[in-house]
Amino acid sequence: MLKVEDIKVGYHENIVLDGISFSVEEGEFLGIIGPNGCGKTTLLRVITWVKHPLSGKVIFDGKDIKKLSRKEIAKIMAVVPQISPIPPFFTVEEIILMGRYPRQKIRWMTTKEDIEAVEDTMQKTNTTHFRNRFINELSGGERQEVIITRALAQEPKILILDEPTANLDIKHQVRILSLIKSLVKEEKITTVMVIHDLNLAARFCDKLILLYDRKIYAEGGVEDVFTKQNLRDVYEVDVEVNHNPLINSLQVTVVG
Ligand SMILES: Nc1ncnc2c1ncn2[C@@H]1O[C@H](COP(=O)(O)OP(=O)(O)OP(=O)(O)O)[C@@H](O)[C@H]1O
Numbered sequence: 001m002l003k004v005e006d007i008k009v010g011y012h013e014n015i016v017l018d019g020i021s022f023s024v025e026e027g028e029f030l031g032i033i034g035p036n037g038c039g040k041t042t043l044l045r046v047i048t049w050v051k052h053p054l055s056g057k058v059i060f061d062g063k064d065i066k067k068l069s070r071k072e073i074a075k076i077m078a079v080v081p082q083i084s085p086i087p088p089f090f091t092v093e094e095i096i097l098m099g100r101y102p103r104q105k106i107r108w109m110t111t112k113e114d115i116e117a118v119e120d121t122m123q124k125t126n127t128t129h130f131r132n133r134f135i136n137e138l139s140g141g142e143r144q145e146v147i148i149t150r151a152l153a154q155e156p157k158i159l160i161l162d163e164p165t166a167n168l169d170i171k172h173q174v175r176i177l178s179l180i181k182s183l184v185k186e187e188k189i190t191t192v193m194v195i196h197d198l199n200l201a202a203r204f205c206d207k208l209i210l211l212y213d214r215k216i217y218a219e220g221g222v223e224d225v226f227t228k229q230n231l232r233d234v235y236e237v238d239v240e241v242n243h244n245p246l247i248n249s250l251q252v253t254v255v256g
Pocket residue numbers: 011016034035036037038039040041042043082
């Protein structure tokens with residue numbers, strides 16, 4: 001569904017990533033991890049074609065993204081950025097409805113289908129109760145749930161998330177990631193998520209990519225990537241990696 005081929009990207013003369021290639025299958029949940037400043041957000045910006053690489057290609061569904069218009073990209077892809085600029089004085093419902101924009105044949109003409117998609121998605125993410133609140137009067141975590149709801153209301157084939165749970169408490173972290181995971185599986189939405197929390201990454205992602213020093217340092221299943229050595233090399237801390245049978249997942253503890 002999504003293929004990244006030999007990407008080289010940087011800002012001015014500073015090369016951030018070089019030789020990055022990977023692919024994500026339909027309905028797969030890929031996690032991207034790595035230390036601060038290693039280029040995770042930059043990679044997402046390349047995938048969404050907001051930042052053009054120096055070389056390399058992004059292909060989805062067999063099409064070179066370079067040849068698609070912004071509206072065509074928005075029909076396929078929904079993005080939850082690390083920092084979301086949101087216009088104030090819109091209600092939650094209006095913000096979520098904005099996610100339907102790429103699907104509207106006539107600009108800003110809301111159809112019955114749009115209303116239903118918004119309603120349905122709000123039910124799923126449990127955000128219906130603050131539909132009439134102003135977005136600028138919500139907490140950081142509540143706002144994040146609205147942004148995630150807007151992305152899902154877009155009914156994307158590919159969902160791109162940059163640290164979606166950073167502002168959420170532990171209950172909401174697990175709730176939102178469980179919901180995303182179930183949508184990935186039921187509706188076969190291909191998902192690429194940057195996340196710092198290694199334990200959440202291990203629990204929810206099918207596959208991981210660990211970025212370090214401009215390259216993919218490790219990739220594969222959680223057990224391939226979460227070795228003591230890999231995590232020590234990249235994060236410069238000693239860790240223990242244990243299987244937690246309660247959640248049937250590897251979990252990492254920093255010990256040094
Ligand atoms: N607009 C920009 N102009 C110049 N340099 C930039 C720009 N955006 C990012 N960088 C630099 O590129 C590198 C990668 O940044 P990026 O935001 O991709 O990192 P990240 O892995 O997402 O980090 P974090 O975990 O802190 O979000 C950093 O060194 C950063 O300073």
